[in-house]
Structures are given as structure tokens and as C-alpha cells.
């Protein structure tokens with residue numbers, strides 16, 4: 563008998579059950595049972611069987627994935643096995659995108675070909691740009707990005723054709739190129755500025771900066787490479803799961819990415835960098851930090867934005883890297899005074915029993931907004947930049963989903979807690 567077995571007795575019936583225990587790459591945290599196996603545990607033959615109940619998927623794996631590995635207790639993040647620290651230090655965003663999507667680091671020729679394909683797709687049709695011009699100036703740029711991504715599914719006429727790898731590659735390169743241009747276009751439009759057309763010769767991050775600001779500083783372009791690498795993927799988070807769920811129903815990748823971007827928008831997810839900046843402004847100065855931390859501890863509904871994570875119970879490795887990048891950016895832009903408030907918040911929080919006992923550490927969003935703001939972006943653009951970086955991760959996960967024969971339409975079950983059957987009462991008799 564295999565030792566990799568969970569055995570027990572259903573005390574309602576005194577019948578034994580067994581579930582096999584399988585595992586992923588790592589023994590320590592990869593062991594799992596298939597919850598559809600619970601269905602065999604029944605009181606009677608006609609019984610539905612046991613369901614697993616897991617609100618917010620705290621303990622449910624929805625897929626097998628070979629893309630990103632996180633060890634939340636140790637503070638480890640790896641893309642395709644490569645530590646995030648090495649990638650952030652030594653690679654470029656497009657190299658990482660290639661790695662996430664295709665599974666291996668590219669050779670020089672492969673990277674050149676991929677870069678050429680993505681960068682050439684930063685040209686967006688005039689129809690799409692005039693669609694963006696229909697949004698009110700001053701409107702929130704994340705709402706505009708969500709709308710524009712969804713609109714691409716109408717403006718591109720081949721969106722339903724994604725059965726072959728070649729077609730998938732076409733959509734991946736187009737979406738990665740287009741999302742950069744859409745991100746810059748919604749910023750320029752919302753700020754009442756004229757559109758800056760793409761210049762693929764500037765490279766992905768240089769071109770993105772140029773489309774945002776009309777100029778490129780090489781130090782800022784390098785900082786942006788690092789920021790986008792850190793945002794590129796984070797396994798089955800809220801927006802990635804949304805991308806997979808929408809695509810599982812057969813929708814095109816443009817509609818799925820609009821849904822993923824909408825999921826990212828929320829302050830508990832990618833909108834946290836925007837919430838952090840609002841919070842830092844509310845705190846106002848370093849001498850008010852201790853009071854603010856006391857308030858967070860005392861008021862249950864007040865959260866320290868940019869702190870805490872569903873998966874990390876340790877320092878988010880991305881936050882460590884981002885903190886370093888901030889100072890590189892300040893060399894060019896001058897210091898964003900909010901960094902001092904953020905550093906003090908981190909210092910005071912990490913000495914506070916509440917934050918220590920809940921394992922709450924800074925996450926990626928704690929410092930990223932400060933950097934984007936120093937570069938000259940308004941608060942409403944913080945999550946848009948996150949979405950540009952995350953686009954390659956969403957697409958890598960989309961492609962993995964399409965090739966996964968175990969996947970079907972995502973359709974959770976529920977535990978019904980409503981009324982038992984009852985008879986309709988006519989309107990005039992209620």
C-alpha cells in the first residue's frame with residue numbers, strides 16, 4: 563500500500579475512505595489531494611458527496627503551473643526557476659517576458675526576434691486612439707485601460723482565432739505592445755496632453771517612457787525595466803485567476819485581459835500602490851507616523867496600505883529590490899519626500915506587536931507608487947503601470963491554460979444556505 567494516501571472513516575456511515583496524496587516540484591509545500599475525490603465520500607449512493615468549502619481559495623489550488631514559484635514563508639519568488647533577484651539585476655523586461663511565456667531564457671537571436679515583434683506592435687490603430695479620446699479628460703486611467711483593452715476585441719478582427727501556437731504568439735506580441743501604448747495613451751489623454759506616437763527603436767521601456775513623457779532618461783528606463791520585471795507575474799493572484807477564469811469559458815484574450823485588468827484595479831490588489839500614496843499624503847509627515855500606526859492597530863477597518871499579503875508571511879522579496887530602485891530614480895528626479903514617511907512607517911510597524919504577530923511586511927506596492935510619482939506620473943497611473951508589467955504574466959498563464967488538458971470552464975460550487983422550497987404568493991396577497 564502506498565504511503566502517499568490519506569485514509570479515514572466517515573463517521574456518519576462508518577465507511578472508510580482514502581484519497582491519494584500527490585505533489586508538485588517541492589515535497590514541503592507541494593502535497594495535495596484532489597477535492598473531487600471527496601465526492602466519493604457519501605452517506606447514500608444518491609448523495610452528492612462531500613464538497614470542499616474554501617471561500618476566497620485560501621487553501622485551494624486551481625491549476626498546476628510551471629511558471630512562477632513563491633515560498634511565502636521564506637520570501638522566495640522565482641520565474642521558471644530563476645530567482646527574482648537575479649532577473650531584476652541582470653535581465654530586461656522583454657527577456658523575462660520571453661522566459662515566462664516560452665519557458666526558457668532566450669538566445670540573442672530569439673530575444674531580437676521577440677523584441678522586434680513586440681515593439682512593432684506598439685502601433686495602435688487610429689480607431690482605438692479615438693475610442694480613448696471619447697473618455698472624459700481627467701477620468702481615471704485604469705477605467706480607461708480596462709475599456710480600451712475590451713475594445714481591442716472589437717477593433718482587431720482575428721481575436722477568435724487562437725487555436726494554434728502561431729496564432730497565440732500573434733495575440734501575445736500584439737497585446738504586449740498594445741498595452742504599453744494604451745497605458746501611455748490613457749495617461750496623455752486624461753492629463754489633457756497630445757498623444758506621443760511609439761518609436762520602437764527606443765526599446766520597450768525607452769519607448770514606453772517616451773510615449774508617457776515625450777523624453778527618455780536612461781536611468782529611468784533601467785528603473786522601469788526592473789519595476790516591470792517585478793510586476794511581471796505572481797502565480798494565481800486575483801487578476802491572473804480572473805484572466806484564466808474568463809479564458810476558460812472560451813473568450814478571446816483581449817476580453818480576458820480586460821477582465822484581468824479590472825480585477826487588478828481594486829485596492830486590495832494592484833490598486834494598492836495608489837492607496838499607499840493616498841495614505842502617505844494623509845499621514846503627512848514623519849512625526850505623525852507613530853500616531854497613524856496606533857490608529858491602524860486600534861481601528862479594524864483601517865489598513866496599512868502596501869503591507870500584508872495573502873501568500874507572503876515574510877518580507878516580499880520584490881519590496882526589497884524596489885526600495886533600492888527608488889534611490890536610483892531619486893538621483894535623477896530628486897527625492898520624493900514621501901519616501902521618508904514610508905521608511906518610518908515600515909520601521910515603526912515592524913517593531914509593533916500587531917504587525918509582528920500577523921506577519922505583516924511591506925509588499926511590492928509599498929514603494930512602487932513613490933517611484934512612479936517621482937518619475938512624474940499622477941496617482942491614477944500607478945496601477946496602469948502595474949498592468950503593463952503584468953501583461954506578459956497574464957498571457958503566459960493564458961497560454962498555459964490553453965495547453966492544459968485537465969482544465970475545463972472554471973465553475974466553482976456553492977453551499978446553498980437559502981430558503982427551502984416554498985409556494986409563490988400572489989402579489990395582492992403579500
Ligand SMILES: CC(C)(COP(=O)(O)OP(=O)(O)OC[C@H]1O[C@@H](n2cnc3c(N)ncnc32)[C@H](O)[C@@H]1OP(=O)(O)O)[C@@H](O)C(=O)NCCC(=O)NCCS
Nearest residue numbers: 829830831834864865866867868869870871872920925927
Ligand atoms: C493583501 C491583503 C488583501 C491580504 O489579505 P488576506 O490574505 O485576505 O488577509 P486578511 O485580510 O484576512 O487579513 C488577516 C488579518 O491581518 C490583518 N491585516 C492584513 N493586512 C493588514 C494591513 N495591511 N493592515 C492592518 N491589518 C492587516 C487583518 O485585519 C486580519 O486581521 P483579523 O484576522 O484579526 O481580522 C491584506 O493584507 C491587505 O488588505 N493589505 C493592504 C492592501 C495591499 O497592500 N494590497 C496589495 C497586495 S500585493
